[in-house]
Amino acid sequence: MTAIKESSTIQENKLYNRSECPVIYVMDKIGGYWKPVILFHLLKGGKRYNELRKLIPTITEKMLIQNLKQLEADGIVRREAKAVVPPYVTYYLTTAGEGLRPVLYAMASWALEDQQNTKGAPAKQLKDFPA
Amino acid sequence: MTAIKESSTIQENKLYNRSECPVIYVMDKIGGYWKPVILFHLLKGGKRYNELRKLIPTITEKMLIQNLKQLEADGIVRREAKAVVPPYVTYYLTTAGEGLRPVLYAMASWALEDQQNTKGAPAKQLKDFPA
DNA sequence: ATAGATACACACTTTAGGGTAAGTACTTGT
DNA sequence: ACAAGTACTTACCCTAAAGTGTGTATCTAT
Numbered sequence A, B: 001m002t003a004i005k006e007s008s009t010i011q012e013n014k015l016y017n018r019s020e021c022p023v024i025y026v027m028d029k030i031g032g033y034w035k036p037v038i039l040f041h042l043l044k045g046g047k048r049y050n051e052l053r054k055l056i057p058t059i060t061e062k063m064l065i066q067n068l069k070q071l072e073a074d075g076i077v078r079r080e081a082k083a084v085v086p087p088y089v090t091y092y093l094t095t096a097g098e099g100l101r102p103v104l105y106a107m108a109s110w111a112l113e114d115q116q117n118t119k120g121a122p123a124k125q126l127k128d129f130p131a
Numbered sequence C: 001a002t003a004g005a006t007a008c009a010c011a012c013t014t015t016a017g018g019g020t021a022a023g024t025a026c027t028t029g030t
Numbered sequence D: 001a002c003a004a005g006t007a008c009t010t011a012c013c014c015t016a017a018a019g020t021g022t023g024t025a026t027c028t029a030t
Helices: A009-020 A022-030 A035-044 A050-056 A060-074 A101-117 B009-020 B022-030 B035-042 B049-055 B062-071 B101-117
Strands: A077-082 A088-093 B075-082 B090-092
Touching: A022 A035, A022 B035, A022 B101, A035 A050, A035 A088, A035 A101, A035 B022, A050 A060, A050 A088, A050 B090, A060 A077, A077 B009, A101 B101, B009 B022, B022 B035, B035 B049, B035 B062, B035 B090, B035 B101, B049 B062, B049 B090, B062 B075
Parallel strands: none
Antiparallel strands: A077 A088, B075 B090
């Protein structure tokens, strides 16, 4: 999945910075455009694959599983599949994933405040953020 | 700087998600590989352009100003230039930039904990993170 | 027998971010 | 006269992330 090339400068930088800077470390795990959105929804509780699709209409199936697989590999989500047909697969946050809650919250509250101050797009209410 | 193409699906998604999801909003502003590192250093106080270069040895000049300009445009850093030769330019966090401190901190503490739990690279001490 | 539902997998293309390398402006020091 | 310092700028290339489209397995319902 998304093969990477060994020994490009960009990869060396990633490696260097990941060990040096905790923020980069986090970015590596929940960065990209879709992971935060997925986590956002999983904060409200476990979701089936198809549920996530519907909750995030603009994501493609490729991006969805790709990100889910990566999050799983990083120990942030847990996959539970029932051995039935049609398949019944649910994704949950792990303990590590739950640990991201304060991070996501800090981001959300900053964003809301910043959106208001910059008179940008109408601010979404904080109460919409999963408790 | 880094021209973007109008009306590509990826841009539409960005737009949609930025207004829908506060986390994406934040990522848009402090995402990428260098912005967090720059902010990290600016949390310790204003820094000259060349100071930042030395503090972040692996960054290229192009990336440095590019990111500084973007952060400035997003109201996260403030640029102060003295009208002297050779130039003397200092970058500071704005109030909005300072507001990111809890965000960066939440990230850092999660990262440190996660690194220990996953027995990954030796964890950097939290005390190294700027107060 | 055929359509539908679910959770993927895979090949192929596009785009934006990042990297490389070189140049600019303006003054001070030698 | 020329090198050095500072803060950039510009042009070009390469890669990884994201998007597009199609295919698969298995069972149930009609």
